[in-house]
Amino acid sequence: MGKRTRKDFPTKEEGRGNGEIPKVPVFIMGKRYEVPASLTIQKAFEYAGYQLIRGCGCRGGICGACGTVYRFPDSHKIEVGLACQTVVRPNMYLTMIPFFPANRAIYDLEEIRPDLESMIKLYPDVMRCVQCNTCTKSCPMDIEVMDYMAAAMRGDLTKVAKLSFDCVMCGLCASRCPTEIAQYHIAILARRLYGKYILPKSEHTDAMVKRIEEGRYDSMLNNLMKADEDKLKRLYNEREIEPEGAGEDWKPKDSQYL
Amino acid sequence: MAGYPPELKRLIKKVEETRPARVERKKRGEEFPMLSLREREERLKFHPDYKGESRREIRVGPNKGYAIPHEIVDLLEARSRVDPDQIDLSAINHETDVLIIGGGGAGTAAALFAQERGAKVIIATKLRHGDANTMMAEGGIQGATKRSKDSPYFHYLDVMGGGHFKNTPELAYTLVIEAPKVIAWLESMGMMFDKSRDGTMLTLHGGGTCRQRMHYAADITGAEIMRTLRDEARNRIEDIRVFEFSAAVELILNEHGHCAGAVFYNMETEEYFSVKAKAVIVATGGSGRLHYQGYMTTNHYGATADGLVIGYRAGVRLCFLHTYQYHPTGVVYPEQAEGLLITEKFRGAGANVLNVDGEQFVNEREPRDVESASVIRECTTVGKGVSTPTGKVGVWLDSPMIDVLRGEGTAQREFPGKHILFRRYEIDISKEPILVYPTLHYQNGGLEFTPKCETVIPGLFIAGEVTGGIHGENRLMGNSLLDVCVFGRIAGESGAVYAKERAKEGRLTLEHVKKYHRELEEAGIVTDRVAPMLLPDYSNPEVRERQLTAHYVGTIR
Known part of the structure; x- marks a missing residue:
């Protein structure tokens, strides 16, 4: 019931060895191993006997530690994926690229402006982009990398930020770029500039911080901290619950603790 | 891969049959009744924490006699990875003002605050900078930022209620009063919060909240926080050095009993x-990779309780480790995605939780422990779970309701990460429900500390999931991203101030480790176990049997 063995690949009971899950050949860095067809590339490495140190992070498709390239003997095409998310296929020739050198600009976000000039000053490489689309084809997150590079060249930081939002910074784009650009560093610069300067500021947060600094909630919180469990339970049960999906104009009946 | 197999597709039909009526009820504001506090207590008997045989008493150290999960006790009743006499403390390799162990959200926030207060900082982390549970948190970050309907008062009540009123009040206070400042801080660093046109941050409910105060960045809020913090730390490379693939194995104390550094293991060489260091901050995170009771986990590869072990050996007490948070909705199918987190935001956005008949058996917005216990009960005692072809069991999370309630394309827009993931398995989560079961998610307890992030050891500060007390016996959604930022910042500040004003030079020692070894012997614990674990063992046991000349220390070859 929801339990499993400590091992993250199928146990004998679950099929390995009794033919339920067929095995397929994969070529880890050119060397042939037979692994259950249901495994991800990451688990295939472990099944083959590797103990991963590089190339393994969240095991959930978001940290960017396990960028992987592979191809098949009958294809010219280089394919990409995250090892923790990509299921093995027969005759994959694969390698992880857990690190790829890429230079990053140093900047003080307070001192720069959200415009093309900042972008070019920090990353003059932006203009080297030849729009070959190799980066987009290399992205395991299906990001339109070339399109955001085009936007970066125009100084359209909003578009860069939105298009690159799902970037896990695995670096595969940079590893394949013929003009040696580090796209993902450019993208996070754009996202931070967008988040700080282009997205409208949330006035309500600042207003609340001001109220807190003025000490508005000190005594009511002190009373809560001193309250015994019965009183806390009563107050907890009496809380007015904001209806799910209520708009910004919703107001609680009792405003004395606001 | 071709989506759900026929037997599951047949069962999905039942979900589809009951959906229109459920949607109608939701539109009318009729919810499946919430459990009363008394009913919650009954329901919690189905929670894995309540299984007595899952725990045992620790026989050594400051919490001798405290019953916590076997998996942690095994690590506490273990020897150091290295013979302390072999470490030459006269040959120090690096020196700094503030040493931070752990490169996740708490450690990185601490680095920024320490640096801003004039400290030179080293972050040492056993994988890459940012490889941490922070990166994986999806749903959001709580904070009472909307004065027209919310305040830290209500946030405090929610935190306490979620934690069964057992939380340390001063820690809960600090969490909620600092929350709006943290949201403003993240915004000032360019984090891309979801906002409306006028800059109002979008907020949602989470389980156990009375106001919609969950701020988010699509469904990758933690990743957005982590990459923003990390990017900022990288801008301060002059003062913040990062040692990756460097795992802490022991704290170093000095002759005054103050913390003065750490011993590290280079994972590669x-x-x-x-x-x-003049001050040390332990921000090593949680322990889902210990696979308590054999459960799957949403946690990061490195979540192996290292900080608990080295902190406990040095004399810091543990608290609230008798509870562990099981996230109600981890993926059960397909197998490759097993254990992966489906954020609570799906339920916040309206998706019902359903049994094999497509019927509701619990409100989808109960606190996590109650929700998990309800799912386990439905799949065991009640016997209305959904069985998978590989012999697992789960319940349906009716994700297609989100589009029905909020308009076509909402699920894809608000949950792009999960939408892409399931598309790879040829499952469209805006059309088909997701099969889920509780999964190990969060270490509610940890090392004892104060609201200033101090421990009983001068010079040793802690922050993040390694700590205990903030969340009592159960953390609410959106309070862990908040916790790592709030207490990470405080730890950085406390550490920097301590380094500047109070740190005292003294001869370095690992005497506490030797003493701990002696205690183990005196308690009659003869073992070849070593700790901290550093990484879980996922290598293939059949291969391992053939590694005739390999030498393993614990799980590490």
Whole structure:
């Protein structure tokens, strides 16, 4: 019931060895191993006997530690994926690229402006982009990398930020770029500039911080901290619950603790 | 891969049959009744924490007699990875003002605050900078930022209620009063919060909240926070050095009993080295990779309780470790995605939780422990779970309701990460429900500390999931991203101030480790177990049997 063995690949009971899950050949860095067809590339490495140190992070498709390239003997095409998310296929020739050198600009976000000039000053490489689309084809997150590079060249930081939002910074784009650009560093610069300067500021947060600094909630919180469990339970049960999906104009009946 | 197999597709039909009526009820504001506090207590008997045989008493150290999960006790009743006499503390490899162990959200926030207060900082982390549970948190970050309907008062009540009123009040206070400042801080660093046109941050409910105060960045809020913090730390490379693939194996104390550094293991070259510091911050995170009771986990590869072990050996007490948070909705199918987190935001956005008949058996917005216990009960005692072809069991999370309630394309827009993931398995989560079961998610307890992030050891500060007390016996959604930022910042500040004003030079020692070894012997604990674990063992046991000349220390070859 929801339990499993400590091992993250199928146990004998679950099929390995009794033919339920067929095995397929994969070529880890050119060397042939037979692994259950249901495994991800990451688990295939472990099944083959590797103990991963590089190339393994969240095991959930978001940290960017396990960028992987592979191809098949009958294809010219280089394919990409995250090892923790990509299921093995027969005759994959694969390698992880857990690190790829890429230079990053140093900047003080307070001192720069959200415009093309900042972008070019920090990353003059932006203009080297030849729009070959190799980066987009290399992205395991299906990001339109070339399109955001085009936007970066125009100084359209909003578009860069939105298009690159799902970037896990695995670096595969940079590893394949013929003009040696580090796209993902450019993208996070754009996202931070967008988040700080282009997205409208949330006035309500600042207003609340001001109220807190003025000490508005000190005594009511002190009373809560001193309250015994019965009183806390009563107050907890009496809380007015904001209806799910209520708009910004919703107001609680009792405003004395606001 | 071709989506759900026919037997599951047949069962999905039942979900589809009951959906229109459920949607109608939701539109009318009729919810499946919430459990009363008394009913919650009954329901919690189905929670894995309540299984007595899952725990045992620790026989050594400051919490001798405290019953916590076997998996942690095994690590606490274990020897150091290295013979302390072999470490030459006269040959220190690096020195700094503030040493931070752990490169996740708490450690990185601490680095920024320490640096801003004039400290030179080293972050040492056993994988890459940012490889941490922070990166994986999806749903959001709580904070009472909307004065027209919310305040830290209500946030405090929610935190306490979620934690069964057992939380340390001063820690809960600090969490909620700092929350709006943290949201403003993240915004000032360019984090891309979801906002409306006028800059109002979008907020949602989470389980156990009375106001919609969950701020988010699509469904990758933690990743957005982590990459923003990390990017900022990288801008301060002059003052913040980062040692990756460097795992802490022991804290170093000095002759005054103050913390003064740590011993590290280079995961790649396999050598040990020492860092001396005026203040040390432990921000090593949680422990889902211990796979308590054999459960799957949403946690990061490195979540192996290392900080608990080295902190406990040095004399810091543990608290609230008798509870662990099981996230109600981890993926059960397909197998490759097993254990992966489906954020609570799906339920916040309206998706019902359903049994094999497509019927509701619990409100989808109960606190996590109650929700998990309800799912386990439905799949065991009640017997209305959904069985998978590989012999697992789960319940349906009716994700297609989100589009029905909020308009076509909402699920894809608000949950792009999960939408892409399931598309790879040829499952469209805006059309088909997701099969889920509780999964190990969050270490509610940890090392004892104060609201200033101090421990009983001068010079040793802690922050993040390694700590205990903030969340009592159960953390609410959106309070862990908040916790790592709030207490990470405070730890950085406390550490920097301590380094500047109070740190005292003294001879370095690992005497506490030797003493701990003696205690183990005196308690009659004869074991070849070593700790901290550093990484879980996922290598293939059949291969391992054939590794005739390989030498393993614990799980590490």
